[in-house]
Amino acid sequence: MAKKKETIPSSLLTLTIGIAVAAFSVWYGQNNHLLPEQLSSQAPLVDDLFNIMLCIATALFLLVEGTIIYTLIRFRHRPGDETDGEYIEGNFSLEVFWTAIPTFIVIVLGIYGVQVYNQMGGFDTVGQVAHHHHQHQVQLASLPADESNPMLLAERPEYGVGATPVEGLTPPDLEVDVLGMQYAWIFTYPSLGITSGELHVPMGQDIKLNITAQDVLHAFWLPQFRLKQDAIPGQPTQLRFVATKSGHYPIVCAELCGAYHGGMRSEIVVHEPDEFVTWISENQVAQNPDLEQAVALRTDGDRLQDYTTQMGLDATTVQAALKQP
Amino acid sequence: MTSAQLPLESPPATPPPSGHHNHPEKWEWYHYFLYNVDHKVIGIQYLVTAFFFYLVAGLMALFMRAELATPNPDVLDPNVYNTLLTNHGTMMIFFWVVPAAIGGFGNYLVPLMIGAKDMAFPNLNAIAFWLNPIAGIFIGISFYFGGAQAGWTSYPPLSLVTNNLGQSFWILTLITVGTSSILGALNFLVTIYKLKIPDMRWDELPLFCWAMVATSLLALFSTPVLAIGLILLFFDINFGTGFFRPEMGGDVVVYQHLFWFYSHPAVYLMILPIFGVMSEIVSTHSRKPIFGYKAIAYSSLAICLVGLVVWVHHMFTSGTPAWMRMFFSIATLIVAVPTGVKVFSWVATLWGGKIRLVTPLLFAVGLLAMFVFGGLSGVTLGTPAFDLHAHDTYYVVGHFHYVLFGGSVFGLYGAIYHWFPKITGHMYNETLGRIHFGLTFIGTNLTFLPMHNLGLAGMPRRVALYDPQFEDLNKLCTYGSMILGVSILPFLINMIWSWGWGEPAPRNPWRALTLEWQTTSPPAIENFDEDPIVWAGPYDYGIDTQSFEEEELSVDEMLAEVGQEMK
Numbered sequence: 091m092a093k094k095k096e097t098i099p100s101s102l103l104t105l106t107i108g109i110a111v112a113a114f115s116v117w118y119g120q121n122n123h124l125l126p127e128q129l130s131s132q133a134p135l136v137d138d139l140f141n142i143m144l145c146i147a148t149a150l151f152l153l154v155e156g157t158i159i160y161t162l163i164r165f166r167h168r169p170g171d172e173t174d175g176e177y178i179e180g181n182f183s184l185e186v187f188w189t190a191i192p193t194f195i196v197i198v199l200g201i202y203g204v205q206v207y208n209q210m211g212g213f214d215t216v217g218q219v220a221h222h223h224h225q226h227q228v229q230l231a232s233l234p235a236d237e238s239n240p241m242l243l244a245e246r247p248e249y250g251v252g253a254t255p256v257e258g259l260t261p262p263d264l265e266v267d268v269l270g271m272q273y274a275w276i277f278t279y280p281s282l283g284i285t286s287g288e289l290h291v292p293m294g295q296d297i298k299l300n301i302t303a304q305d306v307l308h309a310f311w312l313p314q315f316r317l318k319q320d321a322i323p324g325q326p327t328q329l330r331f332v333a334t335k336s337g338h339y340p341i342v343c344a345e346l347c348g349a350y351h352g353g354m355r356s357e358i359v360v361h362e363p364d365e366f367v368t369w370i371s372e373n374q375v376a377q378n379p380d381l382e383q384a385v386a387l388r389t390d391g392d393r394l395q396d397y398t399t400q401m402g403l404d405a406t407t408v409q410a411a412l413k414q415p
Numbered sequence: 416m417t418s419a420q421l422p423l424e425s426p427p428a429t430p431p432p433s434g435h436h437n438h439p440e441k442w443e444w445y446h447y448f449l450y451n452v453d454h455k456v457i458g459i460q461y462l463v464t465a466f467f468f469y470l471v472a473g474l475m476a477l478f479m480r481a482e483l484a485t486p487n488p489d490v491l492d493p494n495v496y497n498t499l500l501t502n503h504g505t506m507m508i509f510f511w512v513v514p515a516a517i518g519g520f521g522n523y524l525v526p527l528m529i530g531a532k533d534m535a536f537p538n539l540n541a542i543a544f545w546l547n548p549i550a551g552i553f554i555g556i557s558f559y560f561g562g563a564q565a566g567w568t569s570y571p572p573l574s575l576v577t578n579n580l581g582q583s584f585w586i587l588t589l590i591t592v593g594t595s596s597i598l599g600a601l602n603f604l605v606t607i608y609k610l611k612i613p614d615m616r617w618d619e620l621p622l623f624c625w626a627m628v629a630t631s632l633l634a635l636f637s638t639p640v641l642a643i644g645l646i647l648l649f650f651d652i653n654f655g656t657g658f659f660r661p662e663m664g665g666d667v668v669v670y671q672h673l674f675w676f677y678s679h680p681a682v683y684l685m686i687l688p689i690f691g692v693m694s695e696i697v698s699t700h701s702r703k704p705i706f707g708y709k710a711i712a713y714s715s716l717a718i719c720l721v722g723l724v725v726w727v728h729h730m731f732t733s734g735t736p737a738w739m740r741m742f743f744s745i746a747t748l749i750v751a752v753p754t755g756v757k758v759f760s761w762v763a764t765l766w767g768g769k770i771r772l773v774t775p776l777l778f779a780v781g782l783l784a785m786f787v788f789g790g791l792s793g794v795t796l797g798t799p800a801f802d803l804h805a806h807d808t809y810y811v812v813g814h815f816h817y818v819l820f821g822g823s824v825f826g827l828y829g830a831i832y833h834w835f836p837k838i839t840g841h842m843y844n845e846t847l848g849r850i851h852f853g854l855t856f857i858g859t860n861l862t863f864l865p866m867h868n869l870g871l872a873g874m875p876r877r878v879a880l881y882d883p884q885f886e887d888l889n890k891l892c893t894y895g896s897m898i899l900g901v902s903i904l905p906f907l908i909n910m911i912w913s914w915g916w917g918e919p920a921p922r923n924p925w926r927a928l929t930l931e932w933q934t935t936s937p938p939a940i941e942n943f944d945e946d947p948i949v950w951a952g953p954y955d956y957g958i959d960t961q962s963f964e965e966e967e968l969s970v971d972e973m974l975a976e977v978g979q980e981m982k
């Protein structure tokens with residue numbers, strides 16, 4: 091074991107390499123551009139977590155891979171040398187060291203990850219709001235949320251991402267019912283009487299999606315919002331978020347749901363608040379929501395139109411789906 | 416560590432005529448196609464059968480990559496695409512990696528490494544193998560009827576409403592291979608516990624055998640749970656029950672728990688034996704003792720135990736309560752610790768060795784390089800906050816192919832080259848082996864690295880059509896898969912040519928210390944003509960450099976001395 095020291099490069103070289111690796115890792119962690127635009131209040135939290143994990147991962151990757159390559163070159167077998175390597179069976183302090191360091195890293199990461207998850211609203215699902223209900227009866231009783239969201243009182247377990255600690259017990263500004271079906275998303279605004287094939291939301295407002303599925307599992311994914319939640323037949327789930335920027339962004343089905351799963355796309359349109367009012371008034375004019383158009387609108391481009399018919403989607407199937415409880 | 420001067424090696428090639436048994440001197444080629452209870456024959460049967468399915472499943476992957484070369488679903492019918500993606504996964508897991516690693520190398524090596532004549536229950540062993548061809552027939556029938564199309568996870572309700580006949584036969588297939596796996600696991604545990612030669616202390620048990628202990632425990636605990644889930648699914652499809660039918664009050668999320676309770680440990684079933692292989696290859700070809708024998712042995716058991724309580728990380732976006740997301744996140748991250756211990760131990764084993772860059776070592780080092788990457792991306796997926804974004808995307812596809820292709824398949828290749836001389840009695844061709852490694856390494860990274868970018872940028876997995884913005888990277892993946900397809904050719908040529916006409920292999924071409932190298936290549940029918948002798952620990956390389964004054968001799972000197980005695 092004493093001999094091992096000779097093979098370790100001089101401390102100066104080690105220090106230089108260490109600083110270079112650390113510097114590169116920190117830089118790459120912050121400048122990786124691997125994730126798309128940030129559209130929700132949760133996205134920066136997730137991205138910060140990812141960037142830190144990427145920074146640590148890059149450093150570990152470079153160190154381990156660098157060591158492997160160095161080892162292969164430095165300790166390669168020289169022709170004619172038939173002796174064996176040094177008889178080293180282990181090194182207790184070294185083993186403790188490389189057990190302790192990863193343990194420390196994963197514990198810190200675990201705590202930080204849970205904290206981010208909490209800030210995103212992972213723990214404050216509706217069930218817990220209902221739990222606190224009694225203490226805040228006055229506050230809640232004055233709100234119409236009790237009627238529009240029976241879940242609040244039912245204490246049913248609900249899965250997904252709920253109110254963030256900042257939002258606390260305040261009800262969302264807008265609730266939208268999301269129904270997944272092969273191969274479309276249907277959005278119903280119970281308070282507005284609108285049904286749409288695209289999700290329209292106002293910027294800067296607290297939105298809650300109540301997600302269900304009609305036939306098979308789907309997953310409601312907003313890549314730019316870093317949010318995803320399965321749509322499960324028979325079990326309601328939810329997502330709650332605040333959109334931070336206006337524009338058109340994709341909605342993706344992320345759970346295999348049949349042959350045209352890849353074509354199950356829609357769009358979320360984030361409006362400036364006054365634009366959103368215009369959108370509401372335009373769509374409320376048509377008393378009967380034009381479902382043919384809802385189906386037509388469900389894709390973000392003409393490219394997928396051909397498949398719509400193959401998928402067997404038309405106004406009748408959508409109508410039938412909506413009639414179901 | 417060891418005392419020298421023990422006789423171990425009789426001259427190579429011809430076994431002494433004294434060893435007479437009731438069965439033939441050696442197995443003929445047709446014995447390999449029949450019911451046979453010799454663990455070595457069964458091991459080869461497993462390996463060759465598994466490799467056949469590997470080729471089939473690999474071909475499926477090439478068709479899928481061809482489809483994904485362009486955004487439009489223009490090559491395959493979308494139903495066929497789903498059949499391929501389902502069966503590619505199913506076959507790679509249940510017909511290739513698991514049977515090749517556990518059934519193939521486990522069977523071939525465990526009795527030899529512990530100095531036994533055969534497995535504890537030879538007939539049970541043969542039955543366990545023959546369940547595999549039966550399962551192969553089932554999956555063939557399933558395929559004939561259009562195949563299962565609901566992904567290898569087969570989540571209801573999709574699996575209940577899609578191609579019922581194909582799905583039903585798929586379930587029968589999995590229950591059959593699951594039964595085989597349970598029988599095998601039981602056999603390994605009893606064999607290692609009862610048939611290890613008494614001279615061998617528990618801390619002299621080769622690490623591959625420790626890995627097989629952990630693997631078998633895991634298979635025994637988890638496989639029955641998968642069987643339960645699949646049987647309930649089968650009843651739902653065929654007998655009108657409603658366990659997973661929401662309209663009948665069933666719960667689709669319960670299936671996911673039953674499925675992942677097995678299928679997460681299945682990942683460890685696929686990698687733990689490979690970790691065992693790694694320890695053997697790295698130590699032998701770097702001519703150095705394994706660094707931290709106990710740490711490696713115990714970390715296998717730790718992975719086995721913790722691996723049983725991490726399954727919900729596959730369900731962070733499903734119907735999963737918040738506390739579960741938290742608990743299973745922490746448990747998942749903790750698995751990184753024993754895994755890291757192994758990786759560091761192997762690197763430390765290489766450090767200071769006399770590394771021979773032969774093909775098995777190249778594959779072992781390639782595995783190490785890629786497993787580090789796959790492990791690190793796995794840690795990121797263990798946090799629910801990030802997993803909400805990355806789950807069910809190509810990021811996950813990239814991650815698990817680094818672990819399972821870069822890990823398990825590289826390990827299998829390494830093992831095939833390492834034990835090829837022992838199994839066949841011929842040396843493989845080193846040049847072809849290196850070409851095979853080079854192509855596979857480049858192909859793997861080109862195919863699976865860009866997938867991480869795709870997933871993070873917003874491409875979901877299991878799609879036959881995708882957004883045009885992802886086309887360039889997908890093209891790259893497809894080119895990579897072509898290189899992987901080509902990489903199989905030098906391997907096949909090498910194997911077939913070397914097996915038939917390769918240079919004859921001595922008993923111990925690697926001068927390795929585990930017991931399988933004490934017998935002839937290939938070993939005699941009951942393995943050892945004379946009882947094997949544990950004259951050194953399995954990794955006691957380099958004792959010559961340490962003990963100048965002591966009586967101990969180097970491995971070479973011992974080998975030479977013993978060779979003299981025999982002459």
Ligand SMILES: [Cu+2]
Pocket residue numbers: 270271272273307308309343344345346347351354
């Ligand atoms: Cu879907």
